[in-house]
Amino acid sequence: MREGMFRNISGCAISGIFSKSGKRFSGKSIIDSIAVMHERSNGLGGGFAAYGIYPEYKDYYAFHIFYESKSAKKECEEFIEEHFDIINLSKIPTRKVPAIKDEPLIWRYFVTPLPTKLADSQLDDKEFVVKCVFRINTRIDGAYVFSSGKNMGVFKAVGFPEDVGRFYRLEEYEGYCFTAHGRYPTNTPGWWGGAHPFSLLDYTVVHNGEISSYDANRRTIEMYGYKCTLKTDTEVIAYIFDYLHRKIGLTLKEICSVIAAPFWSTIESKPQKEREELEYLRNAFASLLITGPFSIIVGFEGGMMALNDRLKLRSMVCGEKDDMFYAASEEAAIRVIQNDLDRIWSPRGGEGVIVTLEGGKA
Amino acid sequence: MAVEYIYPDYEIVRDYDRCIVCRVCERQCANEAHEYLSDKNKMVADNAKCVNCHRCVSLCPTRALKIVKSDHTFKENANWTGKSIKEIYKQAGSGGVLLSSMGNPENYPVYFDKILLNASQVTNPSIDPLREPMETRVYLGAKPERIERDEKGRLINNLKPQLKLSMPVMFSAMSYGSISYNAHESLARAATELGILYNTGEGGLHEDFYKYGKNTIVQVASGRFGVHKKYLESSAAIEIKMGQGAKPGIGGHLPGTKVGEDISKTRMIPVGTDAISPAPHHDIYSIEDLRQLVYSLKEATGYTKPVIVKIAAVHNVALIASGIARSGADIIAIDGFRGGTGAAPTRIRDHVGIPIELALASVDQRLRDEGIRNNVSIVVAGSIRSSADVVKAVALGADAVYIGTAALIALGCHLCRSCHTGKCNWGIATQREDLVKRLNPNLGYKRLVNLMNAWKHEIKEMMGGMGINSIESLKGNRLMLRGVGLNEKELQILGIKHAGE
């Protein structure tokens, strides 16, 4: 049994740090933060997303890929070469950590779509990348692309998150945003690809919770060409974000009004314009409403969003200090890295807290 | 001929110790099964006239009556059942097609009864509907493929006409003619109070009920009875009836005896004439023709109302539905083979069509596979008997359900399946004035409202148990379902796992 063969249900810890000024900082803080919530994980998965870490390759898609075998690697690389110009490839640097075992081959590629292939596909380059990622993940046995955005990367493994961080030498990276996840799956396949964050392009999702709308959401999002290979809530949420943000063009705030839509009674109490808009969003994208407990931190190029389900059935705290923004499952996970906060609060259910870089992209 | 004598199916049992000779049974039986013997000051009954509608049983103030199934029996066996034998006697006598009412009674699988629901434990909290909001509102109609914004970047409402329902249940098509004025009024008023919709069926709309238009679906069927501009305009939505679950491939027939003044006016046919709906629409011989009618109706109403296309669940229903989803229809209604009817040829009712559960599952999946599920809403009908059936249907992928028989039962129908006689003792499937008045809509509509509110409570309970607080998160959420006692193929079609998996 491995992830993707059945639906995986889990509880978790999440944390995120964001510098609004775009100032890059070391990955050490996010490890410290997630480590505090050790008890929320059970060693069966941890991971990080880091933004702004590849400034020298910021125009190229950074593919992070797990290989279970050399033959898988060979097959995959052939596919990549067929569709992309590979600017750089290397093993992702790791260090030996006793708690992290059975690691697959972990490779990184900086790529850009081959212009001829892209033109032939009649797709924009992002959609082209998405199609290729799905192709690898569904067709090439033993290969799994777990990160595919620009100037960002996902680092994940089976293990406690702090061990995973050390394993990937995360403290050696500098970025303007990090998110982290410690996993407590209630059934345990223990596959590296199943750890969080889940990502597609530059969208990453770390998630604590279990969404009861899962299959409704999954069957809907699959209609739009997404393949839910992992059968995890997080994967579905990531795809929904990608769909609504990138494909449909909703703003993050509007997305919050879809996936954590206000109750009808709340909508009806709003002024007419707002009411109509909320009603429209809820109706038009009804099947993308996510119910059940969740707290998520979504990372994307130039921004981060923290969101709770509309009943706030999972904990989540946000904090601010100067240009730094923090979000975590527990207050302690913020305090451990910044005790002197300007503000700390618990966002209401369904109320997305969105932070973006001042002046746009990094 | 002696062979034509068939022993009555039911026997009226009277407890003479309890009978106070109030004669209510006698007054209330339109079949005249009860008789008062004045010389003996005693009530007697003629079992042959009894249709087992329970009117007398229900009204007997001393509970002196009961109806039992006759234990009189043929020398039947598993092959030659009493029913088969009797039907042959009847047909050998009459030379005619056998007629029946209400839904398919035969022992085919009821898939709803082989599907179980999930509930949350530990990893995900169940939600208490008494403490937390629990939403059952649904909108029916096509959803947009893309958003549009105005010059200021604000979202533009580009939704096609939608139907707003407070819960995913509507009253299905039952024509004025097949059911009574008071039954229609009950349905119309209940729909209005509940914030759902009822359906006129193919018999037009009585002018008195135009005021319930916001909660009315008007039907356009092959007979086109009572279809005119005002009829279309008075509605919230228009339904093209292509087929009916109880009698796929068959038209309708309202006997002239039921076509009185009011019905004649409403249907726009002469008093006393038979109202015959042809089997097909004579202007629809292909999917293109359907598309033309869909757009004709939209054109006629200024594109302000959703158009529903109702079909019977038949073998290649998924394919048909796919065609309809591309025809411009906003909603597809699928009627399973257990759906009710005022009258249908027995063989058709009992042997044609497929179960709604399978039809729904395959249509929903097919439309998703084709990426057009959001083009249309799916409404299913054909024996939704309880809130659990509603929840299962929604989880299989339905946007809403239609209930017909359940609504009639709420109004007093006792499923005696004698609608075709026109002597409904409960004032539902009759046009006889003295019988029609037995259904007081002031009580009838309240019973419908009660039933729906009860179901709504139950739906909320079940949703809450699953950790879902809004019905849209239940729609198509097949992981919430598990099959029991189903084979691989059935599970595959239903798109659900077996219990224990």
Next chain:
Amino acid sequence: MKYVIIGNSAAAVGAVEAIRKNDREGRIVIISNESYHTYSRPLISYLLLGKTDENKMKYRSDSFYSENGCELMLNKTAVRIDPDKKTVLLDDGQNVSYDRLLIATGSSPFVPPVKGLEKVKNKFTFTTLDDAKRLESVLEENTKVLIVGAGLIGLKCAEGISRKKVETVCIDLSTRVLSSILDEEGSEIIKRHLENNNISFFLNHQIIELSENTAILDDNTEIPFDVLVMAVGVRPNISLLKDIGGKTNRGIVIDERCRTSIPDIYAAGDCCECIDVSSGEMRVMALLPNAYMQGECAGMNMSGADYVFDKAIPMNAIGLFGKHIITAGTYAGDVYYEADQENYKKLFYSNNKLNGYILIGNIEKAGIYTSLIRERTPLDTLDFDLICKVPGLMAFSKEERACKLGGIA
């Protein structure tokens, strides 16, 4: 405000109850020449019959006066009214002042002058509780009672005393019994019924001379008796008003607000006469229901309301030895007639109106006929053929029924 009521029967009670609807404060003084709590006069025959007792005869509960704040002056007779000073002089010499005065003095039995009447030792009238008590005290089994008058009072008396197994003979100048409320055929039915109950009649006769125990009739028939009851009729007590120049005929004349011709003096009950709407004529209608309703009307107007009672008609409900008679209105016009062994019905109508009716035996739903008379209902607004046969609401229009039964105005 001080209200003074002379009289203590139905009209007085009606007035008190009405006054208290409008005025909880004003003083109410009731002057009665009897010694009793208000009682129902028509019940005296039932008292003799044993169907009621002195306690149950009380027309209102024991707490009636206290609950309604009434000052009761028993055993006092009003002698004279001074309308200028607005006082009433009593027989004991005291003056009772009033702001509004109601004369509810009722009526007194009329005793015709008969030669030798003074010789009769056991002679009675039959209108008051004291009358009944005195009469009862002299009755024994086989006592011969001669009742003069075969009207309501006489016959009810006959029924009342029948319990004592007395021998009753009834004599009347009229050719018929109950001549004031029945037609000939009706009278005959009742007469036969009474005779079957051992009452003997000498009709179309009068007494020309009395001795202590014998009456001699105009045909020289001698009728022995032990007890003589004079029940010829009653006369309204009008003198209080007549004496001060108020307008009177047979009774005190009142208008539809129960006002007399003298300011602040009202009158109600058996002492009055007013319009009988069934005939349009002024009449004395000495009936308890009318008395109450006139009293009520007077009380309402005395206490400041504007209230009209203009629906008085003659009407009677009477039972004699198990036979019930209900009659109302005036017996004039065309006749609907129906009769069998047990029952007798006559309806009198003209000019699209029901004027009166007589029911004997089956009296069910008689009130529906009464209302047609009272309300002067145009008969063409209902199914008159049907209502003649069966009194009921079925004869009215659907709309009228919806109004009556559905509270839909």
Next chain:
Amino acid sequence: MKRVYVNEKWCLGCHLCEYYCAFASTNEKDMARALKDIRIHPRIRIEEKDGISFAVSCRHCDEPLCVKGCITGALTRKDGIITIDRNRCIGCYTCILSCPFGAVSPSEDGAIQKCELCIKTAGGTPKCVEGCPNGAIVFEERGE
């Protein structure tokens, strides 16, 4: 005040109101035992003719002629409900003479009988209303 209202549109002429009324005035728990082999004398009566039927019972008038005319004071109106003190009633039938609805009737024991809204027998919920299968008889407050 709450009154019994009758809507002939919904009256089926089933006469159940009469039986429930008759039952209410007995002290039996079981209608069969109460009314078996008995000719009932209900306080509510159906009038019917040519397919029209309706029940008639005391309207509890605001200006009750029966109470005003009652020679014994046995009929009284309290809190809007007109009741009969059968102990005081001597059966003179003046109320039958007075009632414009024909809603007062003689009874077997000589006293009159009329609807008292079941306040003495069934705790004030009129049994005719409960027994009416079609809502033709209702007990409710209506603006008048």
